Amino acid sequence: MQRASPETATDHCSACGTEQRLDVSIAILTESPDEANAAFSREPYRIVECRSCGETSKTRMNDA
Template sequence: MDTRPGQLFENCPTCERETAHSVSIELRQERIVGGRTKYAKEPYRVSVCDSCGETEHLRMNDR
């Protein structure tokens, strides 16, 4: 199995098998609910199936 940087083999629920995925980390701005309006940047793991395009976003700080 040849892979390129940022590519992993993971289970895809749409394809119902293990496929190559392009994986990256992105920072998303989120609003913090409270007295004053504040925003925080949170890291998300983004995984895109190279076969069907199914995309999964996972907030890293929830792990």
């Protein structure tokens, strides 16, 4: 199985409506606005940004 390189991998961008190169990253985000519980409300998110239009989406990994 051959893997696509980050420079040639594409996926559908819902904002552009076409296949585009996307930047994908994982980040730990705090969900609670209450500082007292912030340490207990951190969740991993998949963050996708279209290189063409700049549209960004965040998906909670536990919901994916």
